[in-house]
Amino acid sequence: MGVQFLCVTSTASPKRADARKNIAAILDAATACLAVDPDASINDIAAAAGVGRVTLYGHFANRAALVAEVVDRAMQVSDAELDAVDLDGDAREALGRLLEASWQVTHRYGGLVMAAQAALPEGDLRAAHDKPAQRVLRLLRRGRREGTVRTDMPLDWQVTTIQGVVHAASGAVHRGELPAERAPGLVRATVLAALTPPGQPVP
Amino acid sequence: MGVQFLCVTSTASPKRADARKNIAAILDAATACLAVDPDASINDIAAAAGVGRVTLYGHFANRAALVAEVVDRAMQVSDAELDAVDLDGDAREALGRLLEASWQVTHRYGGLVMAAQAALPEGDLRAAHDKPAQRVLRLLRRGRREGTVRTDMPLDWQVTTIQGVVHAASGAVHRGELPAERAPGLVRATVLAALTPPGQPVP
DSSP states (O other): OTTGGGGOOTTHHHHHHHHHHHHHHHHHHHHHHHHHOTTOOHHHHHHHHTOOHHHHHHHOSSHHHHHHHHHHHHHHHHHHHHHTSOOOSOHHHHHHHHHHHHHHHHHHTTTHHHHHHHHSOHHHHHHHHHHHHHHHHHHHHHHHHHTOSOSSSOHHHHHHHHHHHHHHHHHHHHTTSSOGGGHHHHHHHHHHHHHSOTTSBOO | OTTGGGGOOTTHHHHHHHHHHHHHHHHHHHHHHHHHOTTOOHHHHHHHHTOOHHHHHHHOSSHHHHHHHHHHHHHHHHHHHHHTSOOOSOHHHHHHHHHHHHHHHHHHTTTHHHHHHHHSOHHHHHHHTHHHHHHHHHHHHHHHHHTOSOSSSOHHHHHHHHHHHHHHHHHHHHTTSSOGGGHHHHHHHHHHHHHSOTTSBOO
């Protein structure tokens, strides 16, 4: 791939443009299909993208590779959105805002969260959570200094709890057990209660 | 299968006894392998059971069918243990005992929880949680009446939160992020805080 720019010619361009168009169509279709049905097959995705299976497999070696790329792209978009959340002021309030925004981006991708859990190796899933985890960690540290976040639990455990509650909400909405509009408030209230220091009143 | 008892003869018995022995060996090996490595393959499991792939596939159509049977058996054993937990007295205290016991049975099966999440359809996973969920629901209802469990959230959401926190702990221990001996206390403290009514101090 590193030498590709050396062979740019007027005849090669349309072919590469087609490939780019196909890749973009496959990724868009996969994102949409997996959001609705985490078990969507390669056939479903190829059909939705308007390409053949051979074309799809020409760009992605297998379903897991395609899911990995879709998750990677979704994480980049999500990350840019979460970067825009105002994290100044009271750490607990800021965490509440971040949780509601995190819920919105997680929910938008719906079944993709479950597709990723089923198709990707544990290590890739962890990596996908590294950057959001850093953002949460900074707020948890500030909340601990301000005395609004309990300090009798490991920080990592608190991050794990938060991810667990957000994913649990995503699953419950996807299964129709919880109306989507109730989720952000429940995630926020549940997490802030779980972080409240012993002896202090739950907000 | 329904007519099998009609052809019981002295010559048929040893064959069926062998089949039963093989099935038991495969299930034991699968439970042990998946607990250590949720991605354990059919080959790994057959080797650990001391049977060939053909024998294994003679009893289980595919890996998902084997995982489903292993999970089913694990749930039955767990269920018997959880039935033995004393759920009398203060609902919140009883919930704490139930959570610690639930953690112990979940943790014993280790990677099996992750193997199940990866291999089983969503519906089967839900069914596996139905009976434990009923036990938790009874305690939550009692806690609500006693005023120690918040009533401003749906009961189902509180069950979902509890399952999410127990599974998150199981994953964190499996990945080596959390020492197993710290998990029951953290699960208990996190869940009881999450259930505390607004305005009341966290226990």
